[in-house]
Amino acid sequence: MYFFTSRIRYSEIDRNGHLKVEALLNYFQDCSTFQSEDSGCGMRYLSKKHLAWVLNSWQIEIRRLPALGERVRIGTIPYDLRGYFGYRNFFMDTEEGEQLAVANSLWTLIDMKETKPVRVGEEQKKAYPLGEKMQMEYLPRKIRLPEDASGLQRREAAPIVVREYHLDTNGHVNNAQYVHMALTRRTEEEGHIQRLRVEYKEQAHLGDVIYPEIYEWKQADTQATAQTTFLRAEDGRCYCICEMIDGEKNA
Incomplete structure (x- = not known):
């Protein structure tokens, strides 16, 4: 698990004073980026090797969007690395431990020169220690209009x-x-x-x-x-x- 703490800023809230949904996504993306930077597999490392982690899908369950000034803890748990793919959970909690949001995501490691997927190597696997998959309802990655809508x-x-x-x-x-x-x-x-x-x-x-x-x-x-x-x-x-x-x- 990797996490950082923050406080909800005025620039991140909507007209009702709560965190914007896209700002929540940015927190999650920043969290995985910080983990990569701190592990030595950040932007410079990836750029030298012409690699990039490309996001395939999100599933985000939102219990409550925090208000201006609330202090929050944002975390990520890589729980599987196999083939070309990386699987990550994310969460945002309050200081007191209230779960505000939880997410699942699927990523693909891409060779940007060849524009094709590449297998996750040992160096990447060492950078992202695997944790336990979070408890949430896991839905299919593919999105279709429901037949019973x-x-x-x-x-x-x-x-x-x-x-x-x-x-x-x-x-x-x-x-x-x-x-x-x-x-x-x-x-x-x-x-x-x-x-x-x-x-x-x-x-x-x-x-x-x-x-x-x-x-x-x-x-x-x-x-x-x-x-x-x-x-x-x-x-x-x-x-x-x-x-x-x-x-x-x-x-």
Whole structure:
């Protein structure tokens, strides 16, 4: 396990004074980055070897989004490294131990010169000691519209041109930026997001145009409001799929 502590900043909160969902993702991404840096397998190491860990998918369960000024503990547990893949849990807790959010993620180690996956080597395995898989409901990585969804409605949103501020050090749109694009196209204001699933399919680069295709529906069992957003290229290829399930409002 690896963790760091922080305090929720004004720049990270929404209009209701709680941590933004995309800021939660940034905390999780920062946590795994800090672990890599501290273990000697950080950005410089990866750059020299022309390697990058590319995120395939997220599943994030949100119990409560912390408010401005709350002190939090952010952690990550790599629990499996095999073949080309790395599996990681993440969590955010309060100082008192209240679990605010827990997540599962799948990563692929990529040779950036050859643009193909490579097997995780011994050096990487030593850098990320494996821990016990966290207790949570583990859902499939692939996201599909549910067959039993009720009231399914489709709409399109205005295209998004990829700008410099969308990019990360790998030269493509940052993982959290895709989620931000989907979040800012939401129409449902009743509750906070209880579950977020993200499937990354292709990389978008500077100047690309992204076309959001949005489906809103109700869960068959709970009637919770849900939204699935496909972020597509003009030719229909999909860059990313985001599924958001609403829960109760934050206190």
